[in-house]
Amino acid sequence: MTTQSEAEFLKTYDASKYPRPSVTVDMVIFTIIDRKQPNRRKLPEKDLKVLLIKRGGHPFKDCWALPGGFVRQTESIDAAACRELSEETGLANVYMEQLYTWGEPQRDPRTRVISCSYMALIDAGKITLQAGDDAVDAKWFTVKKILKRDKRTLTKTGFVQKQKFVLSLVADDTSLETQLEKTITIAGKVRTEDEQIIVPGQLAFDHARMISYALDRMRNKIEYTDIAFNLLPEFFTLTQLQQVYETILGHELLKANFRRKIEDKVIETDQFTEVTGHRPSRLYKFLSKD
Amino acid sequence: MTTQSEAEFLKTYDASKYPRPSVTVDMVIFTIIDRKQPNRRKLPEKDLKVLLIKRGGHPFKDCWALPGGFVRQTESIDAAACRELSEETGLANVYMEQLYTWGEPQRDPRTRVISCSYMALIDAGKITLQAGDDAVDAKWFTVKKILKRDKRTLTKTGFVQKQKFVLSLVADDTSLETQLEKTITIAGKVRTEDEQIIVPGQLAFDHARMISYALDRMRNKIEYTDIAFNLLPEFFTLTQLQQVYETILGHELLKANFRRKIEDKVIETDQFTEVTGHRPSRLYKFLSKD
DNA sequence: TCAATAGTGTCTTTGAGACAATATGAC
């Protein structure tokens, strides 16, 4: 065997020798939308929404799925995610973050498909709902993840904790429910977490796990980053901001404390809300200080 | 077109229609090893180490690289990562976590390769250095990531911050240096982070970014999880535990405060260190309470 | 005046950080 240069090596390299999987991106696109409020003196409540698409073809025909698609040979994974987001919503320059890569051999019945999931946060005001998709059935679903059972069993070297969740996705006329079980194992020092789909419901592939994972990530990150502002328009009231936090965290916050916490992330404007039915509220803007 | 059942659809599905990338895993395996201490009355200092392998073939011949390899068609990505870890270190049942998936089209000169990076934390005591690899040159490198420059430029809608880092990797006779530039952009509400290799040095592929990413992840996670214990043996002194935290965080901690912080994560044993040259120290064990 | 939301003040508890003091074993 003679010594090859790198250029020579690359010339003779045959990539097709090794079996290769398909690679896709799947987008968990979140937004926050006001709930209908008949009493116009009261403020509307907000719902966290995720965008799903009804599958027209096999596999999982007529099930709902996250928007996504194949990564092209010449684009980066990030670029594929941006492309999918823009195809689905018409938006660019939006907050986006890679979440996790899912690679169980059987996760797609067609063939080996590895999928890289992304989370995007958008301001519902910016979007003309389902921009330019006539054929496809795309809808915003209200997301809720509810803990149903939480059981811990002690073992010799730690414990096994099993948590059952219901992931509920509701659009006006459609309601999907998936049951998930998270298993947290402590064996000695090693902690393992695993979440499995128990009852898949009408959600395609392992997309329930992706949505659940995205929810967890968002709930964590909202505590120590400024991602929440991506769900609001440029001008907002502090109550709206607080509602976003409350909707994502799933519990109420005390007004005075909340305002103290975010006071150096916002800057007040001299504008106020109008036609309120009560005392108008000052509008604020996001300002990154750190 | 007639209506197909899912079974019929799958029978006729041809996966080779779409171009597919190769998918690999790359392992960032960390451990902590005592530095030589000639004065036997003094405690040894500790270094954070990462395992690198010298590449025997093209591409990046004679460069150093993270251990890793192709994901097989029938195994999950996690399984591939476990397999690589065990091939390299002989260890199983070790703390491991998926980090990030790297998919720039040109990151591998051979062909399109998408790589999923994992971090593993192991107790150096458990390992017989480079178990069973005769041909390959594998070494533990002391890792340091040093901020060299930090410049922020204001823009109309936020700022652009550029941080230059040097990633330094040192084994007894080998010293690698890579220069990285992290760019943090705030444009309105949207925050973007991107890290690029400026001067690659003798590190193969984009592995400098993977190591840098892993370091950041570990520094973050050590603050709010118990991953540090994976770097220690079953019995350890509180000073050893503190040294692990200090080594990873890169700065000293106050003893009294540190002990208060970790007191409900450990349980004391009735054993003490021996042959010390000074007052012996009580040995503790990890105990998960949460 | 009332309904409804906007906005502020302050007390308590918790935890982080800094620093000091005492203890113990090898030599």
Next chain:
DNA sequence: GTCATATTGTCTCAAAGACACTATTGA
């Protein structure tokens, strides 16, 4: 006793949490 590390005590300051109070608009 001295060196070197082990272990505990306490003061201060900042942040988190709980709760109460005042302000402003439209009807």
